[in-house]
Amino acid sequence: MNLLLERITQLISTPSISAVVPEFDMPNRKVIDLLAGWLTSEGFAVQVLPMTANGQKANLIATKGKGPGGLILSGHTDTVPFDEGKWQSDPFKATERDGYLYGLGSADMKSFFAVAMEASRRFDASKLKEPILILATADEECGMSGIRALQKSGIPKARHAIIGEPTNLRPIRMHKGVSMEYLDLIGRSGHSSDPTLGRSALEGMRRAMNAVVEVREELERSYRNEGFVPPTTTMNLGNIHGGDNPNRICAHCQMQFDVRVLPGVDLDKVRHTLHDRIRQSIEGLELTFTGGPLHEAVPPFETPADAAIVRAAEELTGFASGSVSFGTEAPFFSQEGLPTIVLGPGDIAVAHQPNECMELAALPRAVDLIASLIARFCLAPVG
Ligand SMILES: [Zn+2]
Numbered sequence: 001m002n003l004l005l006e007r008i009t010q011l012i013s014t015p016s017i018s019a020v021v022p023e024f025d026m027p028n029r030k031v032i033d034l035l036a037g038w039l040t041s042e043g044f045a046v047q048v049l050p051m052t053a054n055g056q057k058a059n060l061i062a063t064k065g066k067g068p069g070g071l072i073l074s075g076h077t078d079t080v081p082f083d084e085g086k087w088q089s090d091p092f093k094a095t096e097r098d099g100y101l102y103g104l105g106s107a108d109m110k111s112f113f114a115v116a117m118e119a120s121r122r123f124d125a126s127k128l129k130e131p132i133l134i135l136a137t138a139d140e141e142c143g144m145s146g147i148r149a150l151q152k153s154g155i156p157k158a159r160h161a162i163i164g165e166p167t168n169l170r171p172i173r174m175h176k177g178v179s180m181e182y183l184d185l186i187g188r189s190g191h192s193s194d195p196t197l198g199r200s201a202l203e204g205m206r207r208a209m210n211a212v213v214e215v216r217e218e219l220e221r222s223y224r225n226e227g228f229v230p231p232t233t234t235m236n237l238g239n240i241h242g243g244d245n246p247n248r249i250c251a252h253c254q255m256q257f258d259v260r261v262l263p264g265v266d267l268d269k270v271r272h273t274l275h276d277r278i279r280q281s282i283e284g285l286e287l288t289f290t291g292g293p294l295h296e297a298v299p300p301f302e303t304p305a306d307a308a309i310v311r312a313a314e315e316l317t318g319f320a321s322g323s324v325s326f327g328t329e330a331p332f333f334s335q336e337g338l339p340t341i342v343l344g345p346g347d348i349a350v351a352h353q354p355n356e357c358m359e360l361a362a363l364p365r366a367v368d369l370i371a372s373l374i375a376r377f378c379l380a381p382v383g
Contacts, residue, residue, distance in 0.1 A: 004363060005101070007114040009094040010034060012103035018078035018142045027056035028138045031077040035060055035113055035136055042117065043125050044134065051138055051149050059150050060136040064120055065128030071377040072133045072161035072338065073116040073370065074329065076140030076147075079105040086354035100357040107346030111358050112164030112366075115345060119370035123378070130378045133158055140329060143295055147329040151336070160309040160377055161333040162370070166346030169366060171313035171321040173341055174227060176234075176260040177267055177300030178327050183208060183278060183291035185242075189251040198249030199286045202242050205253040207281040208289075209237060212257065215274050225262045227323045233270070234260045256294065263302035301331035307339040309377070316372050317343075324348070343369075 016028040036046045044062035051057040060077075063070075082091045082104050089095040091104035101111075113136065120132050133156050137146035185205055190198025212235060220232040235257055242253025261267050275291055282289060303310055310321050321341070326348060333340040345366035346358045 004114050004118045004367065005094075007038065007117065008101065008106070008111045008358075011110040011113065012094040012105055013092050015092055016078050016105070017081050018139045019081050020142045024081045025142070028077045029056045029058055031110075032058045032060050032136060032138075035062070035077070035134075038117060039134060042121060044120075049150070049153060051146065057138045057146070059138055059146050060134075061156060062134040063131050063156070064123070065125045065131035065378065067128075067130055068157070069159035070131035070133050070156070071374060072135055072156065072158045072333065073112075073164060074135035074137070074161060074333070075109045075112045075116070075164045075344075076137045076329065077110070077113075078139055078141050078146075079108065079110070080141045080352050083354050088355055091356075096360070099360055101360055102355055102357045104356060106358040107166045107356050108348070108351035109165055109344060109346070111346060111363065112344045115363060115366045115370055116164065118367045119374055122371050123374060128378045129380065130159065132374055132378055137329060144298060144329060144332075147332045148296070151332050155333060155336045155338070157336075158338060161330075161338045161340040162309070162373065163328050163330045163333070163340065163342045164344030165326075165328050165342050166344050166348045166351060167324065167342055168347055169317055169343065169345055169362065169369060170319040171310060171317060171341050171343050172324050173305065173307070173310050173321040174263050174302040174323045175300065175325070175327060175330070175342070176228065176262055177265075177298055177331070179259050179261075179267055179271075179297035180256065180294040181259055181271070181274075181291065182254060182256045182294055183212075183289065184254045185252070185282065186288040187251050187286070188249070190249040192247040192249055195249065198251065200249045201253035201287060202250035204282040204285050204287040204289075205240065205242060205255060207285075208278045209255065211277040211281040212237065212274060215270070215277055219265070219270070223262060223265060225264075228262065229325070233262050233265050234258075261300050263300040265300065267297055267299070298327035299331040299335070301328070301334050301340070303334065303339050303341060309339045309341050312373060312376050313341050313343055316369055316376075
């Protein structure tokens with residue numbers, strides 16, 4: 001077996017599930033240590049950055065070559081949990097079948113690390129005018145705490161960044177931002193025979209939901225980006241809980257919804273508008289309103305179409321850059337002033353499900369592509 005496949009196999013057989021539910025959550029340290037060992041042996045200077053006191057969750061920064069600038073190749077080390085019994089083969093054993101390699105994280109996105117290392121092997125550190133930086137993060141799949149920690153401690157000041165999420169090797173330069181929000185109305189219970197005996201949170205929620213939909217429709221009318229499907233900011237009223245009996249006035253009602261904002265739409269402003277409108281809508285009902293994000297939001301991301309990294313990726317792949325509907329760590333790099341694209345082997349459609357796989361033929365193409373980008377940006381920097 002060649003080195004590339006051997007490494008992917010080892011990464012897949014090193015479980016690193018991250019999950020909000022503690023019983024499914026695992027450390028990623030073993031994957032970080034595997035990468036650290038390989039990268040060190042290949043002449044990278046490796047920093048492991050523990051995120052927890054016991055060091056079991058960690059990020060990694062590896063640098064080959066010296067000097068300012070450079071090209072970041074970044075990915076997350078964690079995977080989502082898997083459906084027990086729904087896989088045709090062991091999710092932790094890389095299995096070849098019909099031209100595909102099956103395994104948890106094969107597409108999303110352990111293979112990318114092996115690809116990035118394989119591409120880097122083609123370059124002698126002493127010949128690099130700008131460094132190659134390989135970054136590996138923890139907990140991307142549950143709140144992105146790894147990249148948030150890395151951002152706090154300092155994302156390296158490179159010149160460009162590539163996030164190797166599965167895009168079928170097509171360059172992506174934008175995605176929407178996502179926030180999960182709640183709104184909570186508290187009133188007072190009472191006998192249903194006389195509405196004045198209580199303060200109905202459900203009556204309030206009826207109005208509040210209309211207010212949310214009104215804001216959504218205003219955003220749909222005022223701001224579009226045809227690079228997305230759908231081309232608008234969306235809000236999905238996802239769940240609602242309130243009340244307990246038809247003959248009791250409902251004292252408490254909570255609704256949860258997601259907001260997916262287009263690049264250029266300020267999520268904080270949208271939330272502010274939503275809360276103002278909700279407050280207005282329930283005026284006079286004597287209800288207490290609270291609301292806000294359930295988790296930290298993933299910001300929207302957009303790199304200009306004329307950025308050098310976008311142009312180079314388009315030229316080398318033959319595909320025009322586009323958008324994706326999933327969130328990535330890319331906005332955190334953009335926020336640090338790094339022109340960033342998302343570009344990697346594999347298909348997002350197979351990720352997060354049983355029998356996740358990577359097309360074997362895509363791997364050498366990915367190595368060639370990443371090597372060409374390294375050559376473009378680290379051998380003869382274009383600025
Ligand atoms: Zn991913």
